[in-house]
Amino acid sequence: EAGVAQSPRYKIIEKRQSVAFWCNPISGHATLYWYQQILGQGPKLLIQFQNNGVVDDSQLPKDRFSAERLKGVDSTLKIQPAKLEDSAVYLCASSPTLAGELFFGEGSRLTVL
Amino acid sequence: AQSVTQPDIHITVSEGASLELRCNYSYGATPYLFWYVQSPGQGLQLLLKYFSGDTLVQGIKGFEAEFKRSQSSFNLRKPSVHWSDAAEYFCAVGAFYNQGGKLIFGQGTELSVKP
8 A cells, every 4th residue: 555655855945935745645545634843843733634625724824834635635735935944844644534543654854044 | 732741852772671751641531642653754653552442552563552541641662672763752642523633742752772
């Protein structure tokens, strides 16, 4: 069974530029999460989708971050404009249910200079 | 508010020695509890989970964890550590409800293994 796929694995940008990350969850998983993991910290939830609807985006900085999950499968997370403090690993996870184990991708590491 | 505390930021153990990583949680209801491991440059892999039932949970790679409600703890243990166990370990509590939910993670414990 294929796991959660993310791309790109690494991205370096200047502050005020934009960046987008893509996630393809495990087939059949209705729930998709984006987490932000800053160096030395645990992952923090940014947004949760159930199919193509948003369940929780309370921690998403909506002035610069946006996310969508068209057709309830793939998802894209965008940052525009990026700030230095956005340097982090962005982890995508999926789950077959609303309450249960999360399966994580390898993450997309963002460096903002 | 739900929270997870991992008191030890970094632990070093000798190969073959036993290991215990501490985790304390704050949650109003019966928690779902998880331990994940993260190797450098990798995503998080589930080691074990507790939903209900037996409070001693067995996981992969020889790990186990014990849920102690009275102490709000879910400590991870392994009787004999291998060099390949060096990684970052995260405890998480599942804050789930009818319409959704999420995992709330601790800050992690980095494990180093001495030869």
